[in-house]
Amino acid sequence: MKSETYRNTKQRSRILEILCHTDSHPTASWLYDQMKPEFPSLSLGTVYRNLGILEEQGLLKKLRSGSTFDRYDANTYPHAHFCCTECGSIYDMRDVEIPDMVQTVNKQTPHNVLEINLSYMGICEECLKKK
């Protein structure tokens, strides 16, 4: 059902560019707001569709843990996240080697583990300061 050939559009490449230059794991509507000045006729649906296509192409990952809305991460190397339950911000973490975990876990289950979602939930440094 998915098409075989992708075309390069200004909108899609800008979405990826923005995602590659931030570590804040944006939402679709944040991306929409960022791009609206440059693309006055931009549609929110376009942002969502392109995020889906970029995920199909393996250029980004969709993050759904934490909030009621999705966030997107162009850092596709498997890594853990810290999600602040106060302010909703997400930080990258690099202290655990996910690929090693996948191997280890696969030896222990009858299922086929392909990837691991690991998020630390808690209160971030900034929110701790405010208390």
Added chain:
Amino acid sequence: MKSETYRNTKQRSRILEILCHTDSHPTASWLYDQMKPEFPSLSLGTVYRNLGILEEQGLLKKLRSGSTFDRYDANTYPHAHFCCTECGSIYDMRDVEIPDMVQTVNKQTPHNVLEINLSYMGICEECLKKK
């Protein structure tokens, strides 16, 4: 804003009872369907509200990784999950000690890690058989 005193209602205690007697991590609407015969006037909003109250009371956990809808788990001991990307089923895993991880990670970050969400994504044993 949340009330201090909770009352015992048939609906709420049955929700918890069902959750305690299954390991399938049900959704709100599955619980609704299960209970509808016994409570013909049951409202879906009642299920959602009670799931929220039970979570407030620490009697269950909301699982949001994996699907676009929430699932609920009355096993409140920290444990990992396996989420099948084919059929959507969720299995409990016990091979990693989450509490130990929380301690370890807290020494490595300036944030305050309170809990860990760990899910293995992949294809479950049943779906593997069908291929």
Added chain:
DNA sequence: ATTAGTAATCGGAATGATTACGAATAAAGG
């Protein structure tokens, strides 16, 4: 047991994120 106070219920309407639609547009190859 009765009553008063107020959580909790039900039903339906509202919300918010995401997806689907159809007509118009614009990449990309010939």
Added chain:
DNA sequence: CCTTTATTCGTAATCATTCCGATTACTAAT
């Protein structure tokens, strides 16, 4: 420059979840 069709835009639809107001039913105090 044409043709093809993936992509866009705008809007409507979808889906899970939350909110609302009127009614019901726990619970503690009388």
